[in-house]
Amino acid sequence: MEYTVQKLAQLAGVSTRTLRYYDEIGLLKPARxxxxxxxxxxxxxxxxxxxxxxxxxxxxxxDRxxxxxNDPSFDxxxxxxxxxxxxxxxxxxxxLLIASVEKTIAFTEGRINMTDKEKFEGFKQKMIDENEKRFGKEIREKYGDAAIDRSNEKVKNMTQEEYEEMIQLERKMMSTLAEAIKLGDPGSEIAQKAAALHKQWLAYFWSEYSKEAHAGLAQMYVDDERFREYYDAKQPGSARFLRDAIHIYTGIKG
Amino acid sequence: MEYTVQKLAQLAGVSTRTLRYYDEIGLLKPARxxxxxxxxxxxxxxxxxxxxxxxxxxxxxxDRxxxxxNDPSFDxxxxxxxxxxxxxxxxxxxxLLIASVEKTIAFTEGRINMTDKEKFEGFKQKMIDENEKRFGKEIREKYGDAAIDRSNEKVKNMTQEEYEEMIQLERKMMSTLAEAIKLGDPGSEIAQKAAALHKQWLAYFWSEYSKEAHAGLAQMYVDDERFREYYDAKQPGSARFLRDAIHIYTGIKG
DNA sequence: GATTGACCTTAACGTTACGTAAAGGTGTAC
DNA sequence: GTACACCTTTACGTAACGTTAAGGTCAATC
Structure with missing residues (x-):
């Protein structure tokens, strides 16, 4: 049985353009x-x-x-x-994306109807609760109850503007990190910039900064599966790379 | 504070090309x-x-x-x-796609290592089992145990070639259906072709064909949520459209 | 033998969100 | 004066085709 383009296209349920294109790229050449x-x-x-x-x-x-x-020996x-x-x-x-969109919806909605501060407060509280549920026990063990309470207190006192800045700072840090990973060197200028941005971001949660705590947190990003997953989701190896960059930045090895 | 392209690009973590492009499409024009x-x-x-x-x-x-x-009143x-x-x-x-890929892997693997027929048999059995688990009870109630047993027997006797043909026939039916839906008329030539393909596909499971059973099955595609989901997954409304096409094809209304 | 209509051909632009030159002007430090 | 970092516009390339446009082929009909 022989077929012209249209016959074959009908048989297979594709367009004639598709067949011509497949011919053009050498994927499917006609018999003659x-x-x-x-x-x-x-x-x-x-x-x-x-x-x-x-x-x-x-x-x-x-392409694949x-x-x-075309290659019968191909695995x-x-x-x-x-x-x-x-x-x-x-x-x-x-x-992850869906979760982000949902958070943004929640935030934007809260913002539109914000006749008083209640909804935003509720939103921040929700964020704290989520964090506690996910990482709470381990973090409290590592850093002590007082430190975590202070951090939560800081979040509660955040204004909307600060909150937005914080979100955007994290985004910036993430994209800087992604670029740094391409180069592959945690000591590179851009990797160090990512570490610096991470420190800046921490300021939204920590009232005092210490190199030791920063380095320790970085190590936890690698050790704790849930943190690691969070960072590695966008690019595998991110948690480890960020830790290395922060360790160089702080001059401290966890 | 004023910024040139590169300054702003660095600040925001994007390329200068991106900024020029955003200018070009009118998404973000410079202040001056x-x-x-x-x-x-x-x-x-x-x-x-x-x-x-x-x-x-x-x-x-x-675009969105x-x-x-650009429009503050936009919802x-x-x-x-x-x-x-x-x-x-x-x-x-x-x-759905991941499930398909996994099935294909299972099938391809089975095929490569097929020193005897065991693995393929196992694969067919698995398919039967899956079907029984998912739809078994309702189908057995509707069509009777004997019919289902006969259908399963047919699957067990399928050769690999027949199995492949069956899979491809279903694919073809689905794509024909998708095209028919675009036109919107279940009585159109292409919709009727989809119904015909569906009948052809049924031959792999049914030993005897009747218009009544075909029409009844089509109705079930709409009534049973799991069937409906299966067909609607690729395009909402597919189950209903297929039923209408089959009802016209058979000349029987469920 | 001419026309019609369904088929076939190649060529080329459009789609998304930029990356990547190329060719050339500008600003400033030495 | 020149080196160098910055800026500009123009334009091709990306994936997998959809969509004209301009023109040849084939079979049937007048």
Missing amino acids: INSSGYRIYGQIEVDKLQQILLYRELRLSL IKKIV KVRALKEHREQLLDKRKQLD | INSSGYRIYGQIEVDKLQQILLYRELRLSL IKKIV KVRALKEHREQLLDKRKQLD
Whole structure:
């Protein structure tokens, strides 16, 4: 059975443009070109296209699909497993993102209806509660009840503007960190800038700063799974890199 | 405080290209242009950029961000909530996708190591078990134990080739259905083709076909939440549309 | 034999949010 | 005067096609 572009397109449920594009990038060449320059596909191409579409539905890039379907010795299972890991990563990111959006909704809503300060106060309280629930016990053990109470007190006294600044400072620190990681050196200028931003960010929670406490916190980012997950979510290895940068910044090794 | 492109870029942690691009698309114009043609930004622009970056991190498109930050009367909360819905949808899709990839891995692995037929048999059995767990009771009530046992028996006797064909047929039916939905008419030629494909697909499970059973199954796709979710996952309303198409195809109303 | 209409071809722009040159002007420190 | 860091605009490249546009091919019909 031989097919022209449109016939094959109908059979497979794709557009003719798609077939021409696949020809163009060398993913699926027609069996032959007839005397009028028409693309003619055969059974082999039909089967190959079905395979391509299978992988396409799994959202592999055409580039990877090309390798899979054109090279029979290619390790398909490994490619799929790597792909699965990527998807799982993506889902993690997505979950974080959804949480962020929800927080922003809560914050923006609170802000719009803020006839008095109540709602914002409630929001800060919620943030404190969340933190206590997630990290409370370990942090209280490490830093002592008094320090944590003081930190919570500071949050309670934050104005909306300060709160926004704090959020944005953390964002800035994160993006600086991400750039620094690309270079790979925790002692680099940009990595040290990230550490400095982290210190600045801490000022929103700590009433007094000490290099030792800063270095210790950095170490905890690596040791405590929940902290590590938080930092590593955007980029694996972030927690460890941040710790190294802070240790250089403070001159103290945890 | 006034800033040139690079100063502002450093402050905000973005590239100068980004700032020029935001200027180009009218998202963030500099406060003024100096005599040499340099972009000069002021405090207002800094604040606006911070806002923009906040929304950018939430993965809103620059187009939507533009509307949000340039129009103070714009309903930010609603935009965020819609965005959240989109993200939740995306996550659902992603979960389906991951499940598909895992199935493909299982299938491909089984195929590579298939020294005898055991693994494939196990795979088919797993499929049957899954189906029984998910829909078993209701289907058995509707269609009777004998029919279901016959269907399961058919699956057990499937060869790998048949199994692949079945999977691809379902995929084809789904994409045809998706196209048909775009047109909106369950009586359209393409919708009827989807119904025909669905009948063809059924042949892998049913030993005898009847229009009544086909129409009844279609109705169940709408009535049963788990079926409906399965079909609606790719496109809301798919289950209902498929039912309508099948009812026209069979000439029977459930 | 000419026309119609369905099919085919290539070429090229548009989509998103910038990265990355290239080519050239500006500001200032030495 | 020149070196160097900064600024400008212009424009191509990215992924996977959708969408015209301009023009050839094929079979059927007049």
